[in-house]
Amino acid sequence: MLSGMKGFRGRINIKNLRRILRCYYLVSGLKVNPKKSQIFGVGVDEEKIVSKANSFGFKPGKFSFIYLGLKVGANMNRVQNWKEVIDTFNRRLSNWRAKLLSFAGRAILVKSVLGTLPNYYLSLYKCPVAVIKVLEGIRRKFLGGGGGVGE
Structure with a gap:
């Protein structure tokens, strides 16, 4: 640099x-x-x-560029810069997995995905409240037996 x-x-x-x-x-x-x-x-x-x-x-x-999956140099206070994180949650908690798993299996998967990804992504940036609400919506929909947002 x-x-x-x-x-x-x-x-x-x-x-x-x-x-x-x-x-x-x-x-x-x-x-x-x-x-x-x-x-x-x-x-x-x-x-x-x-x-x-x-x-x-x-x-x-x-600037901005992606390093180890995290944006560097972008304004992370903007919701649009969190699109990759939301897409990752949607991919991990996909519709077909929800249909194949019991409620307990879905709960364990949600806990593992929402327990590990935030540790990685939020280690550098403070997440906007709107993004947290979207991620919580994905979690609730998956636990109820549906897929991610937009499916």
Whole structure:
């Protein structure tokens, strides 16, 4: 991640980054894949980001992006940015599973899905109340024997 690099100091930072990546390769035997790597800049002109990324053979990165399934750089106070989370709940608690399971089986599945996914997604972001209401609606519908929202 580039951060307000200017002039001579910026060139030193780039040289150090190259050295770090080389040392990582020598120690671990793992090489950084330029096709999968991106350079992001904070407070840096886009043209500088593009030139530095090209010097490494990386792609210039843009905010917002997804890292380990979580959005980075997006305003997570907006309900629309939680669509992937809602879709994931719907997929996990699908209509066919509700029809094949007893009430106890549905309760266990709801508990496991709604017990683990929030720990992951909510570890970084505070969830809007509207999203919590949608997730609770999915849970209630599934427990009643239906599928996810919109089915």
